[in-house]
Amino acid sequence: MLNFPQNLAGVYIDGQWSHGPQALTVVNPASEQVLAHVDGADESAVDLAVAAAQRAFGGWSGTPSVVRAGYLRAIAEGVQARRERLIQLQACNNGKPLFEAGIDVDDVIATFNYYATLADGLDERQDTSVPLPTDEFSARVRREPCGVVGLIVPWNFPMVTTAWKVAPALAAGCCVVLKPSEVTPLAELELAAIIAECGVPQGVFNLVCGTGLAVGAPMAAHRRIAKVSFTGSNAVGVQVMQRAAETVKGVSLELGGKSALLVLEDADLDLAVELASGGGYFNAGQMCSATSRVLVARPLYNEFLQRLKARAEAIVQGDPFEPGTEMGALVNRAQYQRVLGHIQAGLAAGAVLVTGGARPAALPVGYFVQPTVLTDVPLDSALWNEEIFGPVLCVRPFDSEAEAIELANDSDFGLVASVVSADTVRAETVANALQAGLVWINAPQVIFPQTAWGGYKQSSLGRELGPWGLQAFQEIKHVVRASL
Known part of the structure; x- marks a missing residue:
């Protein structure tokens, strides 16, 4: 069985770990025993994380996509190297059997590798010409990263839904502020450590543990976050959308089902x-x-x-x-x-x-x-x-x-x-x-990873995985030029 420090740092901002004012108790659901205490954060940490991501955005979005692809592959390799430990973390924190936890970890590896493949050559595909009905003008469409993105993930598939969001966001050139579930943060903390060890530039990836009220709500409403991607219940998804509407930001929601x-x-x-x-x-x-x-x-x-x-x-x-x-x-x-x-x-x-x-x-x-x-x-x-x-x-x-x-x-x-x-x-x-x-x-x-994830009606707003998952973190810019 894994052992944990008495109090785990639950905040990773600008390449540095720190503790926050919230005490989050993490429990093994199979034994009802306390696994760890994670020091989560509040709105002030969200502000710091967003500021760090903003500072990093220009450099990261300007990094050649082939270089970003290399970081994603390194993350996949880091997850592979810690596969057994991550399986145990999933089993401890989520209560799922080892074989299910193994499927989760392999999904994470596959997702980062897939988006590394999409990132390769992304610069060459960034601009596409647009046919026009006249020779007097020419036009092109350009896909650009949307900026700093807030990612809020659930407890049922720790690290999996995180990979589904983090990998395409980084591939697109966005900088990330991630909020794991306060119920199952241990796998995400390990993933953050792997990302740090891979040398991803400071501020590109930031993690803030905490409750939905203390961290999730400020993220959804933050004026400097360009896009929020949320996976969770419909009730909370509605709240995320309402808060995001205050600053008219992009929203992706992956919600419930009754299939x-x-x-x-x-x-x-x-x-x-x-x-x-x-x-x-x-x-x-x-x-x-x-x-x-x-x-x-x-x-x-x-x-x-x-x-x-x-x-x-x-x-x-x-x-x-x-x-x-x-x-x-x-x-x-x-x-x-x-x-x-x-x-x-x-x-x-x-x-x-x-x-x-x-x-x-x-x-x-x-x-x-x-x-x-x-x-x-x-x-x-x-x-x-x-x-x-x-x-x-x-x-x-x-x-x-x-x-x-x-x-x-x-x-x-x-x-x-x-x-x-x-x-x-x-x-x-x-x-x-x-x-x-x-x-x-x-x-x-x-x-x-190659096929889309998302549904009709109240199940989803937008799609994850596949090229659609990458496009969720891109803005569309058209440039129209007069012919001289």
């Missing part, structure tokens, strides 16, 4: 059950992409439900460091109580409990909730419509493809969806009809 998995009547049942389990129970269901509404063709419904119940009950929960552990704990007591409260409210509204719904009897300590399956969930209930962020699957039969699509699309969210069918042409047609930013067909929730 559907559609099991068509020709589906392979074994595959469907595995995809439902993965879509609902990976990371203990703490995913904005959780396919927590499972829609099953009626001829398969009873058999599917029986197999899903058996699969859920076979999942091994416990210490994330035990090799056989398949599902870890929820991130903290508040989330544990929230999930159990949603389950109880759903049952009170008429839902039927198939399995789970409580703490595992063998795990009296830690924020564990059993993998849960519910049926007959009312369509107007919070359990069916709201993001639970826990290991809870709601299963419902459907009688036609049109009904399944209608049920899937009947949501305020539209992040992802999954389709299971032996007929790939039919599956593609259904995928095209779903109002979601990413649809998987007969596949687990694989995410590649």
Whole structure:
């Protein structure tokens, strides 16, 4: 088990570590034991971080993109060199099993390497000519870094969502002020140390730990921050957008989801059950992409439900460091109580409990909730419509493809969806009809840096990953010149 100093510095500004006035207690959710104390900061540190980033911006944005690419590759190599330690940090701080933490760390490496590749040659692609309907003028479009950016990241995938924002921002030539979650800051602190060791110029990357009120809110409203990118709940996302509106700055939001998995009547049942389990129970269901509404063709419904119940009950929960552990704990007591409260409210509204719904009897300590399956969930209930962020699957039969699509699309969210069918042409047609930013067909929730992340409706504003993630940190400038 990792050991930590009594009080970790939670502020990294202009190449220097320092302590702040906020005492943040970091807990291991699997044991409920205190892991560390992090000295977080407040609005004054945000001001210092933004000032440092402003001073660094001219030099960094003017650095050849091939040089910026080299820094990104060095960061990826630094993460690779500390892979085992970072996996342990994720497991300790987030409660996720080692194999899940390993996927996270590998995602970080892949993301920094991908944006290093995009940064290579970016200078040559910065200016593009624009055809005009006259010879009297010529025009070009230019992509430029938008300036100092504020990045606010959540607790469910520490360091992963950070990489999704930091890597494209640095590739574009922006300077960064990062606010990690106060619940899970340890991996981000390690990542900051790696970035420092790679020699990234002072002020280009800055980190300020603290609460949303003390640090996040001032970042969103700061007049010298050109763009805010936030990942988290819809309620907080609305607040971020409102504060950003005070200075009319750019905003990207990656928010909630209430996604559907559609099991068509020709589906392979074994595959469907595995995809439902993965879509609902990976990371203990703490995913904005959780396919927590499972829609099953009626001829398969009873058999599917029986197999899903058996699969859920076979999942091994416990210490994330035990090799056989398949599902870890929820991130903290508040989330544990929230999930159990949603389950109880759903049952009170008429839902039927198939399995789970409580703490595992063998795990009296830690924020564990059993993998849960519910049926007959009312369509107007919070359990069916709201993001639970826990290991809870709601299963419902459907009688036609049109009904399944209608049920899937009947949501305020539209992040992802999954389709299971032996007929790939039919599956593609259904995928095209779903109002979601990413649809998987007969596949687990694989995410590649090359493909966009983001959704429809209240799930997202903008896109991350792929070239779209880079463009999120660029401004568009047109230059029109009279012909002489």
